[in-house]
Structures are given as structure tokens and as C-alpha cells.
Amino acid sequence: MLIKKPFAVKPSEITDRSVYMNRRKFMQTTSGFFLAGISSLVTAKTSEQQQGAGLAKLDYQATAAYSTDEEKTPYQHVTQYNNFYEFGTDKYSPAHEAQSLTTRPWSVTVEGEVAKPGTYTLEDILKPHALEERIYRLRCVERWSMVIPWIGFPLADLIKRFEPTSRAKYVEFTTLHRPEEMPGQKRRVLDWPYVEGLRMDEAMHPLTIMAVGLYGEVLPNQNGAPMRLVVPWKYGFKSIKSIVKIRFTEQQPVSAWTRTAPHEYGFYANVNPGVDHPRWSQARERRLGEFLKRKTLLFNGYADEVASLYTGMDLSKNY
């Protein structure tokens, strides 16, 4: 996200590694005769890639109303190409470094403008909620995207249980801070712990979910176990992982990214092809597993559902 200057970014970081490696292999073995062959080569999938890794299975219902019918990104990309700075700043470290994270017991502290503050165990949190599968796009600010079958429940249903007061205008989320299990936190690449926030109406929007699984199984640690946010119309960094605190506030929260680089990462972070990141264009993106780039859609393709939340706002200023 931050830190690296453009010249320090390797092509293998912008292009998914398997795409990059396949492409090199292709170039080496065929001298590149058929361009069309590239895309079929890189999108070829085995049936195992479409399944989970044998983690605990979840009971859930598929919710077609909110899901895209686009092709799902293979499990191996979803779980091996991650941003989780608590486990390193490159995309491949979280898949192995996060295996040391203990996710049980787990509890979440609820504070601020609510009638029912307290510390809730993960079991308390999950018990009343029926799980749904939502197939959503996730678009990273770094120009890659995926289509992921998340398992979770509407964040609104959880928020209502805590009974926010009329002064609650925003919700702030905080990730676990445990440097002994999260080696990235020993380096000050961010002002730990990772914090993110939403306006109350964004948090209550039916598209916003608390995810506890993907591909039918519990979340792998590297994807934010045991519980993470998914806000599909915002850049991926808003979808905070491994949440331990939810705080309701009257003031707009300051996220970890905004605190570190306010000119690059604003509070809203709505996916917007018309507003460039200061160091790169956001007009296009690479879907992991594909070779050719595609156009980025306003609000990541969810404009019909969410554009009305921002009526009258200048989205180039409120980025």
C-alpha cells in the first residue's frame, strides 16, 4: 500500500505470482505464438482449486440476491495472495506466518455510544446469526481484485444487538494487537493496532457483512480469522481483519492508513476509477488468475446499491 516507491515494486507483486510465472513459462516454451493461448493458460483451473483446504465446514445458505455470478477466484489465490501487514508486507507471507495466530478463545469488546457495551465471546457474537454465502468482489487499492464466496452475516444485525445511541454516527473497528504472534507488529510500518471505520449508514447497509468463512469453511487465519469485515464497494483496506474491538462514536474515526498517509488513504475509500491514488491510476485492475486487465467499476460495481449514500458529496475530495 504505502512504503514502496514505484520503482521498488516488482512486476511479480502487481501481477499475481502464478499468472506471472505461467506467463514466463509460456513465453519460454512457445515463443508466444497465440496470444489467446495466454488467457486460457492462466485461467485453467483444477477442481481442487475451487474447494477449501479442509478447515472446519460451516452451515450456511446461499444468498443469490446479493451475490455476483462472476467466476469465483480460485481458493489458492484467495488464500495465498493476501494483504495482512501484521504478518508481513508482502503478499505471500501471511499464508504461512499467520498459521501461528491463536484464534480461540476470542472475544470482542464493544464500547462507546451503545446501550449494551461489554466483552462478548466469539460464541456470544455468532450464536444468533444464520450464516449466508455472499459472492462479492474484493478490489484492493493496489489494483488487483478477486471474487470470493464469503460466509457471514449482515453487520447491521450485529450492531442492532448492541443498541447504539442516537449519538452513534460512526463505528470504529480494531484488529488484535499481539506482536508475539503477529511478527509484522514488531515493525512500525503502521501505527498498530490496525483500525478502520465506517459511517453508521455504511455499516448498516445490507451489503456490509461480518465474514467468518469463505469457500464453505471457516476463515483461514491469513484472511482474517476468526472474524473480519467485508465492505464490497470500498477498497480492500476498509475490510479489516481479526476484529477484537467495535466502538461507536460521534466523531469520525481515524483509520491506521489515514494516520500513516492521510494524502493517500482517506476515510471513505470508495472504489472510484475516476479518482487516482497519488502514485497510480485506479482506472483498471487485474483480477487474480487473469492475464488481461479489466476496467474498474465505480463503487466496485455496486453503484446501484450504494451511490445514494454519497449524494451531494464530492467524491474526489471525500476519497
Ligand code: MTE
Ligand atoms: N486488516 C488488517 N488487520 N491488516 C491488514 O493489513 N489489509 C487490508 C484488508 N484488511 C489488512 C486488513 C487490505 S489492504 C486488503 S486488500 C484486504 O484486507 C485483503 O484481504 P484478503 O487478504 O482476505 O484478500
